Amino acid sequence: MTDPALFGHQFGADSWEGWRALLVGFYGLPLTDAEAEHWHALTGRESAPQSAHDELWMAIGRRGGKSQCAALLAVYEAAFRDHADRLSPGEVATVAVLAADRKQARAVFRYVSGLMRSNPMLERMIVREDKEAIELSNRAVIEITTASFRATRGYTFAAVIADEIAFWRSDESANPDAEIINAVRPGLATLQGPLIALSSPYAKRGELWNAYSRHxxxxxxxxxxxxxxxxxxxxxxxxxxxxxxxxxAASARAEYGGQFRDDVAAFLPREVVDQALRASPLELPWSRKARYHGFVDPAGGGQDEYAMAIGHREGERLVVDVLRARKGEPAAITAEYAEAFKAYGVRHVHSDRYAGEWPVTEFERHGVTVEQGAKPKSDLYRDALAAFNSGRVEIPPDDKLQAQLVSLERRTARGGRDSIDHPPGGHDDRANAVAGLVAMNSRDSHSRMVALTTW
Incomplete structure (x- = not known):
């Protein structure tokens, strides 16, 4: 970081003192008096390091230099360490940089490529470079990819760098950060490479918070x-x-102050959602003994799904028989869902006013009446909470639904009012359909209705 023949021009200035002290200590190198002062302040540790560490978890505010340091660590672990004697024939040592999304992955990759290309010695090591990977002549590869527990299996890792881990989201998993970290740890065992996770902090949950609270x-x-x-x-x-x-102020304390947020909390505990899941099937058939109700959350295109749910009551319990969600042409999906509602005997629907008049018109064309309401989805979530917590809800074994319910966040505004919504970058279309169905029918078990709302 200070050698003018390497990266001194990039990381040698006084403004990088904090980063240099942290990384010196992480790798177990001797600290100067000035570095020791930074070390104690950054890590909360009273003693100097005696050896290198296995893992480094960093909760650092935005614009603090995290992505540049992620690139630096990737280059160091790939180009300055020799793993060849522990690799089998044909095997390569992979330094994986996992990013929250493709846009962020590209940003980190540009830093990595820039560091490798800025030094003639390192540039000569490049055998091949494409949009996502740089292969080096020492049998090492730097690979930049989006965070996925499926895509990280089967590698021999020289190091894994988890960039912005507090903001990893997945529609298929309620806890993508935990699943990905668990998936990569076996891949680090052969070469005993380090796990490095860095992010701006967010809510007091997830792997970054777990590491912080424990260590x-x-x-x-x-x-x-x-x-x-x-x-x-x-x-x-x-x-x-x-x-x-x-x-x-609450957001800034996390984004720039490096503090975990007190005003953001999980809305539904995972164990409550797991308790509500039935083992199978995904959809229950119509029964003449049941009286059905429903809820639909339309979308006008884009990344949101058009979702619907149909359910019936069994005493105090509400059973969600059907949950469907997909993207596509809204009019065609409306026709499909109208037929599904009618197949279960549902012909009267309710809607809030977010969607305007088009759902009213479209459903009417297919023999389903829409009566618009005014309840926002945050209130519907709140109204459904008691039924979930008391175990009076049965939901289908839908992975995306489970992930969305567990990911819901309760946020407290300055005035003290709570709101419930999906996390940044997340979705809640399926969760909204189910929660709306539960809320509407918990409030009036004798009413035969379909409630329709939008995000």
Whole structure:
């Protein structure tokens, strides 16, 4: 980081002192007095490191230099370490940088490529480079990809770098960060490579929070660091940070202060959702003994799904018989869902006013009447909570539904009012359909209705 023949021009300035001290300590190198001061402040540890660490978890504010350091660590682990004597014929040592999404992955890859190309010695090591990987002559590969527990299996890892891990989202998994980390750890065993996770902090849940709550300030092979944006990047203008605090102090404390948020909490515990899941089937057939109700959450295209749910009551319990969700042409999906409702004897529907008049018109064309209401989805979630918590709901074994319900967040505004919604970058179309069905029928078990709302 300080050698002018390597990356001194990039990381040698005084503004990188905090990062240099942290990485020196992580790799078990001797600390200078100045570095020791940074080390104690960043890690909460009272003693200097005696050896290298196995894992490094960093909760660092935005614009603190995280992505550049992720690239630096990827280059160091791939180009400056020799794993050839522990690799089988044809095997390569992979340094994987896992990013929250493709856009972020491309940003990190540009940093990696820039570091490799900026130095003639390192550039000569490049055998092949494409949009996602750089293959080196020492049988190492730097691979940049989006976070996926399926895509990370089968590798021999020289290192795994999890970028912005607090913001990993998946429609197929309620806990993608935990599943991915569990999937990569076996791949690190052969070469005993480090696991490095760095992110701006968010809610007090997930793998970053778990590591922080268990290991910050403690000794051992798992190192945790926490710092504000300006601690790690003093060149970040103070006015940028202050303006963020003026707009939303709670958000700014996380994004720039490096603090986990107190105003964001899980809405439904995983065990409550798991308890509500039936083993099978995905859809229950119509029964003449049941009186059916429904809920539909239309979407006008884009990334959101058009979702619907049909259910019936069994005493105090509400059984969700059918859940469907898909993307496509809204009019065609409306026709399909109208036929499904009618197949279960549902012909009267309710809707809020978010969708305007088009759902009213479209459903009417197919013999289903829509009566618009005004209940926002946050209130519907809140109304459904008691039924879920008391075990009076049965939902189908739909992975995306399970993930969306578990991911729902309760946020407390400045005035103290709570709102419930999906996390940043997430979706809740299926969760909204089910929660609306539960809420509407918990409030009036004798009413025969379909409630229709939109995001």
């Amino acid at each position: 910050f300030g403690e000794g051992g092979p798992i190192l945790v660091a926490q710092a504000s944006s300006r601690t790690m990047n003093p060149e970040l203008p103070e006015r940028v940070v202050q303006q963020a605090y003026d707009r939303d």
